[in-house]
Amino acid sequence: MISLRQISKSFPGVQALADITFDVAKGELHAICGENGAGKSTLMKILSGVITDYEGELVVDSVRARFSGTRDAESAGISIIHQELNLVEQLSIAANIFLGRELRSRLGLRDDRLMQRASQALLKELECEFDPRTPAGLLRVGDQQLVEIAKALNINSRILIMDEPTSALTESEVARLYRVIARLRERGTTILYISHKMDEVFHLSDRITVLRDGMLIKTLATVESSAAEITHLMVGREIESLELDASEAAGPVVLEVRNLSLAWPGHARGFRLKDISFSLKQGEVLGIAGLMGAGRTELLECLFGAAALRPTGEMFLNGISYSPNHPEEARRAGLALVTEDRKRLGIFPAMDVGENLSICSLRNALRGGILNRRAEIASAQGMLEKLHVKAAGLSAAITSLSGGNQQKTIVGRWLLTRPTVLLLDDPTRGVDVGAKAELYRLIRALCRDGLGVIVTSSELPELLVLSDRILVLSEGRLAAEFVTSEVTQQHIMEAATRGWMTRPA
Ligand SMILES: Nc1ncnc2c1ncn2[C@@H]1O[C@H](COP(=O)(O)OP(=O)(O)OP(=O)(O)O)[C@@H](O)[C@H]1O
Numbered sequence: 001m002i003s004l005r006q007i008s009k010s011f012p013g014v015q016a017l018a019d020i021t022f023d024v025a026k027g028e029l030h031a032i033c034g035e036n037g038a039g040k041s042t043l044m045k046i047l048s049g050v051i052t053d054y055e056g057e058l059v060v061d062s063v064r065a066r067f068s069g070t071r072d073a074e075s076a077g078i079s080i081i082h083q084e085l086n087l088v089e090q091l092s093i094a095a096n097i098f099l100g101r102e103l104r105s106r107l108g109l110r111d112d113r114l115m116q117r118a119s120q121a122l123l124k125e126l127e128c129e130f131d132p133r134t135p136a137g138l139l140r141v142g143d144q145q146l147v148e149i150a151k152a153l154n155i156n157s158r159i160l161i162m163d164e165p166t167s168a169l170t171e172s173e174v175a176r177l178y179r180v181i182a183r184l185r186e187r188g189t190t191i192l193y194i195s196h197k198m199d200e201v202f203h204l205s206d207r208i209t210v211l212r213d214g215m216l217i218k219t220l221a222t223v224e225s226s227a228a229e230i231t232h233l234m235v236g237r238e239i240e241s242l243e244l245d246a247s248e249a250a251g252p253v254v255l256e257v258r259n260l261s262l263a264w265p266g267h268a269r270g271f272r273l274k275d276i277s278f279s280l281k282q283g284e285v286l287g288i289a290g291l292m293g294a295g296r297t298e299l300l301e302c303l304f305g306a307a308a309l310r311p312t313g314e315m316f317l318n319g320i321s322y323s324p325n326h327p328e329e330a331r332r333a334g335l336a337l338v339t340e341d342r343k344r345l346g347i348f349p350a351m352d353v354g355e356n357l358s359i360c361s362l363r364n365a366l367r368g369g370i371l372n373r374r375a376e377i378a379s380a381q382g383m384l385e386k387l388h389v390k391a392a393g394l395s396a397a398i399t400s401l402s403g404g405n406q407q408k409t410i411v412g413r414w415l416l417t418r419p420t421v422l423l424l425d426d427p428t429r430g431v432d433v434g435a436k437a438e439l440y441r442l443i444r445a446l447c448r449d450g451l452g453v454i455v456t457s458s459e460l461p462e463l464l465v466l467s468d469r470i471l472v473l474s475e476g477r478l479a480a481e482f483v484t485s486e487v488t489q490q491h492i493m494e495a496a497t498r499g500w501m502t503r504p505a
């Protein structure tokens, strides 16, 4: 159905793709794998008309195609769900779904009611029940991702490109997406699927193409391959196992939270968080599990002084009463937060990589009250290397980095503040397997120096490798607490779905 022939693309200083040639058969689900910065998104942007300036040839349905833009690709039946979401936050869900192809009444007027009804039907196919009049900006990343999917479904594409569609979804939402994908495949939709998650790739795909450093390494049939083989092809070397050494005994309590509650005015439940109590020790990694909407992000926001409302309850940092009104107060007290929403609350798009790294730790580069640029650059450069961020240099635009490399930059920014408590909201979203292992190891090393870490993740296996203890939230309440070595995914899922009412004594 699609032939890519000798596709090459370079950006200033980077050869993003070199001589890529492969075919995609009609109706197949073709996975694209590769490390952060391998060129996956760039290739998909070429195929979907986002990038128009490249070398090589595309053949779609035996016709040579050169798309002049996304509209052009869409009329050829190709649409893309981007890795970085692209919704207009001020517009409603329905307006986003129909953006640029608004439905009109016979009089030529925009028919909002009709679009709302159609949106509702599409959302229903995705098994979600938002009011289509809700502004898209009010939705959390995972929900926004579903709206993006609805938008693509609306175009009725024959070829659908999904660039890391599950990176912000929790396990139950992934299951829902699988059902949607199965239905699309019944209709004969051809799907190109990018993911860093091997279990997904093996569950869904018919064939896999592996890219490394802009080159095509191999295309293989999924049934004849294995996750180990694919990761090996991706990184070109044996990757170290994700198993970490047992953590050291934790130190004294660094953060204590008592009866934390956060109101939710106007909502039937009345609260986003209710009576949450726990403590975090020095050198400990505390995982927070829960379904979407359970309150994981809200909890971290409260700890960081970033919640929309003031929470009630008490918090103590190193034994001293702590109630930040603003993230800056939290930062000064020694907290750091890596947000889940990289595009909106993470990167500073107008700044370069170096500035994005050092912006929260400039204080450390003061010499006699004056900013020492050389010290600033040295520490940013050090972090860039420590995290193996793939970038042309500190002066590269942050937006020119691949998704996973932007994520690593933001984690690096907060590590540079030398926090005492590090809050990580889904920190490895879109980070490749090798880099994940590096990040885990780095977090553990920091813990040995006394850092306390609270981490949420959309992937339970990640919480299981990384954390010492796991708290499970369900509908804003603490549903269970586990010592990681004594728990399985099954236990956590049960606690997360069972709710707080029947929590074990
Ligand atoms: N607009 C741009 N300007 C400059 N360089 C770019 C631009 N877009 C991508 N690149 C570079 O091209 C290379 C490939 O990037 P791409 O986004 O395709 O990677 P990816 O495989 O999708 O990675 P990830 O898994 O992190 O999303 C990277 O080195 C990236 O920095």
Ligand SMILES: [Mg+2]
Pocket (backbone or CB within 6 Å): 040, 041, 042, 083, 163, 402, 403, 404
């Ligand atoms: Mg990408």
